[in-house]
Amino acid sequence: MKYDPIDSQLFIKNRKNFAKYMQPSSLAIFNSNDIYPTGADSTLPFAQHRDIFYLSGVDQEESVLVIFPDCPKEKHREVLFLKETNEHIAVWEGEKLTKEKAFETSGIKTVYWLKDMEKVLFELMTQCDTVYLNTNEHYRASVETETREARFAKKLKDKYPAHSVAKSNPILQRLRSVKDPIELEIMQQACDITEKAFRRILQFTKPGVWEYNLEAEFMHEFLNNRSKGFAYTPIIASGNNANVLHYIENNQQCKAGDLILIDAGAEYANYSSDMSRTIPVSGKFTDRQKEVYNAVNRVKNEATKMLIPGAYWEQYHVEVGKLMTSELLGLGLLDKADVQNENPDWPAYKKYFMHGTSHHIGLDTHDYGLLHEPMQANQVFTVEPGIYIPDEGFGIRLEDDVVIQESGEPFNLMRNIPIETEEIEEIMN
Structure with missing residues (x-):
């Protein structure tokens, strides 16, 4: 990123504030934006979904944040899933977040690679009753493209039909409007x-x-x-x-x-x-x-x-x-x-x-x-x-x-x- 690093205390505080509004025995999930194609092998420059950035500081594609305040395992109360980086990716696309760098950025200790997400998320879903999904309810919103969040929400509800679903957007509307x-x-x-x-x-x-x-x-x-x-x-x-x-x-x-x-x-x-x-x-x-x-x-x-x-x-x-x-x-x-x-x-x-x-x-x-x-x-x-x-x-x-x-x-x-x-x-x- 071009900008100077942001103090991770901002994101730690934002997650704590969000968790205060969550129902008992619930978890919330937030996805990065897609990288959108323009044709052939060209894409638009990546722009991070503002909600996952607000809660984690992660400014990278294919990232997922889970907040689960009541999780029986303390290490799973905040979890980041990231695209796994390696030397090949570093050469062709540039440096991606390591687990250590992700912790420095977000203050989140538990970081998994995306390949482990399905297994870990299954465990977390068996331990909660309600899942907060992130939808766009801004009064000016007009979205025709199916977003990564929308695809994920459909897949999750299909796989876990017995869970209650709640909305993260009303919480974020209030929290994000008042600036730290x-x-x-x-x-x-x-x-x-x-x-x-x-x-x-x-x-x-x-x-x-x-x-x-x-x-x-x-x-x-x-x-x-x-x-x-x-x-x-x-x-x-x-x-x-x-x-x-x-x-x-x-x-x-x-x-x-x-x-x-x-x-x-x-x-x-x-x-x-x-x-x-x-x-x-x-x-x-x-x-x-x-x-x-x-x-x-x-x-x-x-x-x-x-x-x-x-x-x-x-x-x-x-x-x-x-x-x-x-x-x-x-x-x-x-x-x-x-x-x-x-x-x-x-x-x-x-x-x-x-x-x-x-x-x-x-x-x-x-x-x-x-x-x-x-x-x-x-x-x-x-x-x-x-x-x-x-x-x-x-x-x-x-x-x-x-x-x-x-x-x-x-x-x-x-x-x-x-x-x-x-x-x-x-x-x-």
Whole structure:
């Protein structure tokens, strides 16, 4: 891995917290992701399943984690199964985890090779009544590919039909949404790498560059700072491209006088950062661009203050909508009649700001978190209002990643990334 080793105490603590929520006489099983083929003998780069990583720190394919707190044999209360490594594999594919290295990474003492899994798992299954299977229940999930977890679940239920089945996902939704201090340090590193890349972009941008040139500059800085790359597919949208919310072609030339909406963030150690900034191609905002930009920034700053323990995600968005309505009235984009006659299910402000303001972020860019439960300290949210005006040829979005505090305003992990118009113009010039 490119990233520095993570303290195994994080994963030891995560497993203990998960075990607290398990039913008596139950075990939980977690699988790595597959390596997905693209055709012929080519594959996509391996990306670890975030749940097994969260609970073990193992960042390798063909790995399986078992947690069995009530197991009669103490050594089987936590078990890792790994792809067996040897000299041939080391030469052709690179170093894989040894049993000793797996212990250093995860804090798990009992490590078997995968060839022993069927035998060991049979013994464990005879000693438990319930098995926790790991399904994807994220509110944005749309999965068409049969995953390794899904195949394993079918096989296990077929082989052990008398066992009760429970879901690990609700436990993980709660645990993963509240970040440990070690996780917050890693996320800060991801945001710091993003800052370096953005400052590079500010000095590089000028009329005539192409959107993909900016994407390349981001990647250059990310890789030089031990990141695998983008935490998600980047948006580099100049001019009216910014009014396409998920514009990812990044293939147009940036023209003088236009704005560029940038939505990009580095991953680091599988954790995401998520930044949006909007900059002038020519290094200076027009008066109108600055007027709209500052309106978006005010909404972002006020919305950030609302992210406090006990707040509810749905009501928070209602309040942000009121802030945005006021700004759009001030900009002349809405009038009082628009607001008075608005559809409550699609308020007037949605014409210019049609997406949500905040989502959980962590191991996934749209991270785990139960949106019907109140916000808690050490949850991390994005704050990303925007105003999109196709008729004027630009769209503006600003986004930071913030940590909810026990008291006071959230802590901004992106506090050092330039955002005020004056600072952006000064760096660009």
